[in-house]
Amino acid sequence: MKRLIPLALCFFFGIVMIATQFSPHPISKRVFEEVVNGALIISPFALVLATVTLIQTHATRISRRSDHWQYSFIVFAGLITMVVIGVPFGPKNSVFEWLYNNVQVPMDATMFSLLAFFIASAAYRAFRARTTEATLLLVAALIVMLGNVPVGNLVWNKLMSWIPWVDQASWADQASAAREWILDNPNLSARRGIILGVSLGVISQSVRIILGIERSYLGGGD
């Protein structure tokens, strides 16, 4: 019974939600919105759950003096400060906004900006021309980069001048055209193939969930 009711609910709402996609009737739209809104109601409860778990995790770390346990005090300091200012005075409070804009936002931006360096190191490894595939990747990446940068055509023209059988006049200033060809043909074809496979995979997974074959979301195997 513990599993039967969730499975029956899942089957019922799964079928209903599929049906709403084929019906433009207002009742169908209303049902869709109500189900989606119902899912949103769970969010506030989840927030309480998240806060409790966060406190438990860091309190345990402090009590056990785990590695780097001192940092858990910073978590508590941040949590308490934002709750003390945010709950009574609201999210439009100037101090609350100042803390958000000058602590949270810059830290987020710092993490995001690290991506540039990670891309460089990952690209260095991926583009080492050790195999045929890696060499193709390197050449394609170089052309795409040339098509994106302002000096691309200058470099492109120089490269073309080194290839004797290329007609210089018709291949001049074609860096962005070559980039577009790579992005619109081989790249897009591969992406669409992946998207097609993913879409079929999602449908297959959804059918398994609706029919109760896939039950992992219930928190257990069987």
Next chain:
Amino acid sequence: MKHNKTILLMMVCMVMLLCCPFAYSQEPTPDTPSGPEEAETPPSVELDVPSNVAAKDTPNDDGTSITVTWDIPPEDSGVVGYKILRNSDGGDFEEIGEQIAPLDTYDTKEKINKYKDSQIVKDTSHAYIVRAIGASETTAESQQTEAVIAKAQWFHTGKIPLFIAMIIFCTAIVGNIYYAKGGKDIFVRRIPGLEAVDEAIGRATEMGRSILYTTGLGGVSDVATIASMTILGQVARRTADYETPLRVPCRDPIVMNVLREMVKSSYLDEGRPDIYNEDNIFFITESQFAYAAGVDGMMLREKPAAIFLQGTFYAESLILAETGNSIGAIQIAGTDSEHQLPFFIAACDYTLIGEELYAASAYLSREPMLLGSLRGQDWGKLLIFVTMITGVVLELFGVNWITTLLQAVS
């Protein structure tokens, strides 16, 4: 006599002088360039009355609009636009909208023989008049249409091909599930990323280090997260066997609770509930980059021997994968976000590409029913492949009904 000749000459000159202004005031010939003032005054043309004006309930909608159509006017009709008038329950007509075409592009007039009235009153009959407008503000009104009441439709007939495709695909999956239930052997191609799961867990066990598993940023309603949960269940069974610590930082508290239940269930199934530690599955934060920072910190401090990045990822994918790479962990990634796949392929040892993530549960568990659904999925792929090839071949011979059908579906 001489005097008379002089008088006659003077009269001729006067007549000529008087005639000159008339010559200048004549209308310009077609070759004569006209001044700007004359260009602004269009010729007065008798407009044709808009013909075949009809109002119909808009098909496949929620009963909130009526579509008015009329015939496209001839090219030299002088019509520059239309005004739409409407009445409600037989009352007075009021202007409700207009369709103006650019004067210099006749082609666009093809698009203005239709008006969708989305401001109707529910359960009220509406009749319409279409008023053609000429360049010189001349107008011509059509007859009023029959009164129409908008009704909502229960089924979108434009989605019939999609519905049929869905039925075929679902039938293939369910049919193959029953086929698999009959005990038939089903072949599944080798997926290196999933073959490496045992290797990764074994390596962590040998090194005496932990395994880090993240389901990414997706919520419990994301299909990729559900697929990831299933893989975690299989990983947890093996870690329970080997007594290897499994650490799961979560971004979503609901996902965290489901994962706790799932891992606990896996440990119970393996007969090792004693080594299950709930604190190893914990919430970090909902903030994307704060989550990435938290997981990166764990990687650098704890140096797990194996890292699983399975689920929905966004910009943080490479931040996580590169950090994992820098500590020398064996990394198995899998996502359906096609934009993040190149990053995982560049930074991880194995990557489950798109659909392989969904196939993982069947592949790892070898459960017949799951394998059957995988076979059905492949049938769907085969059907799409055959349709594409047939469509291309038929297009080469000038037959385009498959293309038309697919365009109708989209």
